[in-house]
Amino acid sequence: MNDKKLSTEPYKGVRDFYPENMAEQRYMFEVWRLTAEQFGFQEYNASVLEPAELYRHKTSTEIVNEQTYSFTDRGDRAVTLRPEMTPTVARMIAGRRRELSFPVRWYSIPNLFRYERMQRGRLREHWQLNCDIFGIDDVSADVEIILLANEIFKNFGAENGLHYEIHVSSRRLLEALYDSLTLDKEIRLGVTRLADRKNKMEVDEFKRQMQSIAGETTSVILSFLNADNINVVPETIKDTPAYTEILTLINTMTDLDCQLVFDPTIIRGFDYYTGIVFEVMDLDPE
Amino acid sequence: MNDKKLSTEPYKGVRDFYPENMAEQRYMFEVWRLTAEQFGFQEYNASVLEPAELYRHKTSTEIVNEQTYSFTDRGDRAVTLRPEMTPTVARMIAGRRRELSFPVRWYSIPNLFRYERMQRGRLREHWQLNCDIFGIDDVSADVEIILLANEIFKNFGAENGLHYEIHVSSRRLLEALYDSLTLDKEIRLGVTRLADRKNKMEVDEFKRQMQSIAGETTSVILSFLNADNINVVPETIKDTPAYTEILTLINTMTDLDCQLVFDPTIIRGFDYYTGIVFEVMDLDPE
Numbered sequence: 001m002n003d004k005k006l007s008t009e010p011y012k013g014v015r016d017f018y019p020e021n022m023a024e025q026r027y028m029f030e031v032w033r034l035t036a037e038q039f040g041f042q043e044y045n046a047s048v049l050e051p052a053e054l055y056r057h058k059t060s061t062e063i064v065n066e067q068t069y070s071f072t073d074r075g076d077r078a079v080t081l082r083p084e085m086t087p088t089v090a091r092m093i094a095g096r097r098r099e100l101s102f103p104v105r106w107y108s109i110p111n112l113f114r115y116e117r118m119q120r121g122r123l124r125e126h127w128q129l130n131c132d133i134f135g136i137d138d139v140s141a142d143v144e145i146i147l148l149a150n151e152i153f154k155n156f157g158a159e160n161g162l163h164y165e166i167h168v169s170s171r172r173l174l175e176a177l178y179d180s181l182t183l184d185k186e187i188r189l190g191v192t193r194l195a196d197r198k199n200k201m202e203v204d205e206f207k208r209q210m211q212s213i214a215g216e217t218t219s220v221i222l223s224f225l226n227a228d229n230i231n232v233v234p235e236t237i238k239d240t241p242a243y244t245e246i247l248t249l250i251n252t253m254t255d256l257d258c259q260l261v262f263d264p265t266i267i268r269g270f271d272y273y274t275g276i277v278f279e280v281m282d283l284d285p286e
Numbered sequence: 287m288n289d290k291k292l293s294t295e296p297y298k299g300v301r302d303f304y305p306e307n308m309a310e311q312r313y314m315f316e317v318w319r320l321t322a323e324q325f326g327f328q329e330y331n332a333s334v335l336e337p338a339e340l341y342r343h344k345t346s347t348e349i350v351n352e353q354t355y356s357f358t359d360r361g362d363r364a365v366t367l368r369p370e371m372t373p374t375v376a377r378m379i380a381g382r383r384r385e386l387s388f389p390v391r392w393y394s395i396p397n398l399f400r401y402e403r404m405q406r407g408r409l410r411e412h413w414q415l416n417c418d419i420f421g422i423d424d425v426s427a428d429v430e431i432i433l434l435a436n437e438i439f440k441n442f443g444a445e446n447g448l449h450y451e452i453h454v455s456s457r458r459l460l461e462a463l464y465d466s467l468t469l470d471k472e473i474r475l476g477v478t479r480l481a482d483r484k485n486k487m488e489v490d491e492f493k494r495q496m497q498s499i500a501g502e503t504t505s506v507i508l509s510f511l512n513a514d515n516i517n518v519v520p521e522t523i524k525d526t527p528a529y530t531e532i533l534t535l536i537n538t539m540t541d542l543d544c545q546l547v548f549d550p551t552i553i554r555g556f557d558y559y560t561g562i563v564f565e566v567m568d569l570d571p572e
Contacts, residue, residue: 006340008381011365014333016378019392022329043308047300047411048334049355049399054292069335071357074401079297079355092302095294106305113335115360125333 013115013124025127029109031155032129039148041107041131046088048111052078054087067114081113085130086272093134102135139249142276143256146249149280150258160259167263168249168278172242173233174264177224180236181217190214195225196267230262249276299401299410311413315395317441318415325434327393327417332374334397338364340373353400367399371416372558379420388421425535428562429542432535435566436544446545453549454536454564458528459519460550463510466522467503476500481511482553516548535562 010016017025033043055064069081082088085108093104108130115124131148133141146168150160158164174195178188190213198206211218220234227233230247237243246262253260260278268277296302303311319329341350355367368374371394379390394416401410417434419427432454436446444450460481464474476499484492497504506520513519516533523529532548539546546564554563 006343006377006380007337008377010332010377011335011337012361012363014335016333016381017331018378018382019328019330022331025331026329042305043312044305045303045308045311046296047302047397049297049300049411051293051297057292066360069357069359071355073355074352075298077298091292091294091296092304094292095302096304111333125335 013118015123015125029127032107032109032152035148035152035155036107036129036131039105039131039144039151041105041148044089044092044106044108045110046082046092046108048081048113049079050082050088052080054091055080055083063114067116069113069115082110083112083114085110085112085128086132089130089132100134103141104134105132106134107131139245139252139276142249142278143252146253146260146278147256147258149278153280163282163284165261165281165283166258166278167266167281168246168260168276169262169264169266170242170246170276171267171273172275173237173240173246174224174267176237176240176242177221177234180234181220183214183217187213191221192267195221195265196269198225198265225264227264228262233264246276299404301409301411315413318393318395318438321434321438321441322393322415322417325391325417325430325437327391327434330375330378330392330394331396332368332378332394334367334399335365336368336374338366340377341366341369349400353402355399355401368396369398369400371396371398371414372418375416375418386420389427390420391418392420393417425531425538425562428535428564429538432539432546432564433542433544435564439566449568449570451547451567451569452544452564453552453567454532454546454562455548455550455552456528456532456562457553457559458561459523459526459532460510460553462523462526462528463507463520466520467506469500469503473499477507478553481507481551482555484511484551511550513550514548519550532562 015021036043052068052070055068063083068083071079073079088110089106089108093100093106109127110130111125111127113125116122118124129152131145133144146166150166153160153164160166174192175188178191183191191210194206194209194213201209207218207222210221214221220236224233224237230243230250233243250260250262261281266277266279267273268279301307322329338354338356341354349369354369357365359365374396375392375394379386379392395413396416397411397413399411402408404410415438417431419430432452436452439446439450446452460478461474464477469477477496480492480495480499487495493504493508496507500507506522510519510523516529516536519529536546536548547567549565552563552565553559554565
């Protein structure tokens, strides 16, 4: 019995849920669950342990090499604590693709692990709601998912435009822009990475770095990234399916009384984002 | 995109929860939650990651050395995936012992990890309900906990005596027996370990091994371990507080319409079990 020598602190980077914290978490998860189920989503889950190879192709190299919790088990298998849920759900859908009736609407509330520098409100374990639709190819799936996100915020008592905004863009539209400029693969990657950081940089520094990557195409790229309305993007990409798609989405959502803000700086990190991408922006950080 | 080369199987030893499995798990957890809360227990949780040192003193050496998932993190800390919840809840209670109003009734439904040989129905990750009362020293805490266990089985539609039995013993009574025989520490440990395996061994083999450990005290030990009623234990221990305690427990529970079966072979593995111990026995393995 050496209790006095033992620390009562949790492992560095994770937190304890005492009953009062647990009650808050349960309330939050309950709102997520009820809303997801109202939209016809079914809950699934999996273990936090996954074969390490699951992340090798689909997750960003930075996360796999520097931020995962990975180790070798007693049977010499490479194991990773899941840093995100998408590879898991893709694996599970693939495993039953013959038996499932598509479209499939699934949700989960996984805990995820990333070994990264800790910041306020950002520890090494976090929980998130994942909602996925499989088997719908058109923009109606994006409409559903964004409506669901909006409904969750409403169910927490928040109002679109007052407490939060839903910012939307399209990775496909970005590719259409790159096509119109005939950029090669390397440059596309560099421009995308930089664009993702636009709002965290000073304007002049951003321009300088973009110039060094994109050369003479910089002004068109900047006019795209500065567009605050879908109507003012470069004319050269207005004739593409990607443009029609996001225009349809924005108009449909407006008709459904859910306003979207076009924001071409919404990129999302992972390579598997290919179509519509969106983020809900908190207008009131308190 | 090398999807075809990637296995769709989960990591060896854990399972996926497709929506139909998830629905079963949710139903089970919901019965656990509602019953625990009817008894005034509050839910807590913690991360699956714990400092490895938390298990060094309190968990059996076999589990720590051979069955834990342990690794070193990128900051050179020794981490363990929790193999049981008791050290965690003890740590959390210790961390707030000045602020909490005792008695404290807490429950959790943690997932736990043990790297062991897999058997039917026994994988390397499992979920369990943990209910603890802190700050009550007498048998009334055992009464509460056993009533709660019984109520959970009733809420699943099972009947005490028909579908299950609650077997009870006392580690303290076992120690009283050892005291009466003035056994030394080594022999106590050997007898306890062997007694724990009694029902998995042939009678003759069990006697032979007990003889080799306990020598001339074997007959008294066997008469204790074969007692199927609290009244027929050796007379030498009937005058002890431990005997009064378990007798009170069994009588109180009978009065509360919850029959207990005295079973001295109920030992429980961990060293931190010191008083009343019980197990619910399934009478209908289907």
